[in-house]
Every structure is written in C-alpha cells, then in structure tokens.
Amino acid sequence: MTEKTSRAIRVLVVDDHPYIRIGLAASINAQGDMNVVGEAGNGQEAIQAFQDLNPDVILMDIGMPRKSGVEVVQELRAMKVRTKIVMLTMYEGDEDVYQALKAGAEGYVLKGMSHQTILDAIRTVNRGERFVPPSVAEVYARHNPALELRPREREVLALMVAGKSNKEIASKLNIAEGTVKCHVSAIFLRLGVTDRAQAAMVARQRGLARV
Missing domain, CATH: 1.10.10.10 (Winged helix-like DNA-binding domain superfamily/Winged helix DNA-binding domain)
Known part of the structure; x- marks a missing residue:
C-alpha cells in the first residue's frame, strides 16, 4: 500500500452492494493521498456514518434502500455541511443527473467508468471544484x-x-x-x-x- 500523506482525504463509501464497496475501498486505500474512514450500506446508515466520522468526501450510490442517494444529499445540505459528495451510479439518465446536482452533489460518475476516473472525481471535489465527465454533462445539458x-x-x-x-x-x-x-x-x-x-x-x- 502506498504511504499516506500527512493529510489524506477522508472518504466515506456508501453503496448497498458489499462487493462494490470492497472494490472501491481497496482502490481508494491504495492511494497515498486518500483513505476510506467508513462504509455504509444504505441511505440511513450514510447519515449516521457522516455524523460519526465527518469525512471530507462521500462517494455514494444514487439508488439505495432506506433513503436514496439524492435524499441523503438533500438532508446533508439542509444541515449546512461542507463535506463534498460524489454520486456513483449505473445510470446516466438526465433526471438522475439533474436531481443529484440540483440537490447539491459536486460530482457524478458512472460505475462503468474506470477507478481512475472515480479517484480523480474525489480529488477534484475535495479541491472545491465540480466533477462531471463530458458524457454526463452532455446528458445533463439535454434536461428541460x-x-x-x-x-x-x-x-x-x-x-x-x-x-x-x-x-x-x-x-x-x-x-x-x-x-x-x-x-x-x-x-x-x-x-x-x-x-x-x-x-x-x-x-x-x-x-x-x-x-
């Protein structure tokens, strides 16, 4: 495993599929500038994990039981938290993208994209910038x-x-x-x-x- 920097990005991984969480956590923990501080399997657990861990970035599936990813974003933004949020999903429908970004997510990536893209998204939103890949941005632009x-x-x-x-x-x-x-x-x-x-x-x- 790569040696960590003195201020690694603290990431909370939220997905209702354990194998996806395991894969994402392994990829993130292999980086020198970030590490997984916790995991959650549904939206309700995500809220509790955030309150317990106060991560820098939440990497979160959009479609989950007991609160969707969008509902979690809405709840966290209502709490005025500064934690950055990257939505991770299988879907690139314009309504998914629109609702996630409208709710206050800073990033949106598809599960079919490379792990490097997901890592880039985490780093980008942690710097205070928005991360929306061109293919997703094109879908978003079509929303009326x-x-x-x-x-x-x-x-x-x-x-x-x-x-x-x-x-x-x-x-x-x-x-x-x-x-x-x-x-x-x-x-x-x-x-x-x-x-x-x-x-x-x-x-x-x-x-x-x-x-």
Missing part, C-alpha cells in the same frame, strides 16, 4: 425543466412502469380513474411518447422510474 413531471405524475408513471392498469393505479392512489387518464395523457405529452410501452422505455432511460 419545462417538461418535468409533477409529483402525482411521477407516482402514476412509476405504477405504469410496474405494469398497473388505470383502474389499479386509481385504486392504489385513491383517485378517480378519469383523473388517472388525465395524468397519463400529461405524461405522454411531457415525455414525447404515444403509448405506455414507450413511456416505460423513456422513463427507464431517463431515470424517471426503476424496476
């Missing part, structure tokens, strides 16, 4: 806030992606079936699609829904 789904439309879309009918969605959300139809029409318009299959495909591509 004017076409954002409203909260209820997001709920309807998530149930559509799960294969629920209008009647089932109405029952689940305790609203009229006619209201669901209105929401579905609005969703089609905002996503630029003409049917439920296209809506589901676009929702997955853009990070608007998970399956």
